[in-house]
Amino acid sequence: MPIQHFLQFSDFSTEEHEWLFRRAAEIKRKFKAYEKYHPLADRTLAMIFEKASTRTRVSFEAGMYQLGGSVVHLTTGDSQLGRAEPIEDSAKVISRMVDLVMIRTFGQDKIERFAAHSRVPVINGLTNEFHPCQILADIFTYIEHRGSIRGRVVAWVGDGNNMANTWLQAAELLGFTVHVSTPTGYEVDQDIAGIRSPNSYKVFKDPMEACRGADLVTTDVWTSMGFEAENEERRKAFADWCVDTEMMKVAKPDALFMHCLPAHRGEEVEAEVIDGPQSAVWDEAENRMHVQKALMEYLLLGRVTD
Numbered sequence: 507m508p509i510q511h512f513l514q515f516s517d518f519s520t521e522e523h524e525w526l527f528r529r530a531a532e533i534k535r536k537f538k539a540y541e542k543y544h545p546l547a548d549r550t551l552a553m554i555f556e557k558a559s560t561r562t563r564v565s566f567e568a569g570m571y572q573l574g575g576s577v578v579h580l581t582t583g584d585s586q587l588g589r590a591e592p593i594e595d596s597a598k599v600i601s602r603m604v605d606l607v608m609i610r611t612f613g614q615d616k617i618e619r620f621a622a623h624s625r626v627p628v629i630n631g632l633t634n635e636f637h638p639c640q641i642l643a644d645i646f647t648y649i650e651h652r653g654s655i656r657g658r659v660v661a662w663v664g665d666g667n668n669m670a671n672t673w674l675q676a677a678e679l680l681g682f683t684v685h686v687s688t689p690t691g692y693e694v695d696q697d698i699a700g701i702r703s704p705n706s707y708k709v710f711k712d713p714m715e716a717c718r719g720a721d722l723v724t725t726d727v728w729t730s731m732g733f734e735a736e737n738e739e740r741r742k743a744f745a746d747w748c749v750d751t752e753m754m755k756v757a758k759p760d761a762l763f764m765h766c767l768p769a770h771r772g773e774e775v776e777a778e779v780i781d782g783p784q785s786a787v788w789d790e791a792e793n794r795m796h797v798q799k800a801l802m803e804y805l806l807l808g809r810v811t812d
């Protein structure tokens with residue numbers, strides 16, 4: 507049997523994603539009811555971080571303990587990864603000792619090379635190109651608040667980055683449309699996003715037009731991790747791509763606002779929006795843990811029904 511990895515959103519079928527959303531709801535219900543649920547007793551997750559993290563670290567670590575398992579936490583600075591041990595060798599060694607690996611790194615090629623030499627499933631905890639666990643949480647949050655995302659419009663305001671790419675993959679698989687507005691020079695690239703056709707997204711020069719009639723307005727930092735050298739240049743280019751109350755007003759009256767966090771109030775989003783009544787960012791952050799518990803259970807045990 508080939509090992510199943512979750513390196514990008516499109517690694518799972520539509521039906522598998524729908525399963526994960528249903529399962530995440532059940533796993534969240536158990537958590538809220540203080541029901542002990544330890545299907546991953548004696549299983550170990552290795553978490554490898556080559557970039558900073560708060561949510562991804564806490565959600566995977568707490569989630570794995572709640573499922574009865576354990577975690578090993580590695581960073582570039584405190585492992586041989588930072589001293590140029592080949593990624594293939596690291597994959598061979600680490601995957602002989604643990605049951606599951608989560609990696610946050612730079613290029614997608616790095617996580618693909620790790621997965622190619624791993625004996626156990628590998629999860630993408632963010633790369634320069636994709637952030638699939640975050641989009642799982644975002645869509646699960648949308649479903650909790652508003653029902654199915656099929657046929658809906660998601661407005662993406664900001665950088666054509668890892669989050670934008672993953673939204674495009676999700677739209678193609680789950681049947682919704684993304685209205686994308688980025689400054690010139692920061693557009694999404696269909697090839698990097700890894701989507702088959704341009705049918706599930708529309709590009710808008712004006713972010714206001716992208717938001718018009720949207721069911722969900724979402725954004726992200728102007729400068730992603732790894733691109734810090736471009737910070738000053740980006741601050742100028744992105745000045746008009748701040749999600750404000752005017753943009754929320756032209757979206758549907760019941761539109762939600764989401765942001766993967768960490769956020770910079772006054773840059774990519776106004777405080778009135780992220781701290782306002784349409785914002786779902788705290789549920790979105792919490793849901794990282796619930797969807798990732800469903801994901802880890804699925805990768806290790808398949809479709810559990812109980």
Ligand code: CP
Pocket residue numbers: 558559560561562563632640766767768
């Ligand atoms: N949204 C997200 O992945 O947050 P962290 O960088 O804190 O993990």
Ligand code: NVA
Pocket residue numbers: 632633667668669726727729730731766767768
């Ligand atoms: N696009 C951001 C997301 C952080 C969670 C980054 O890659 O830094």
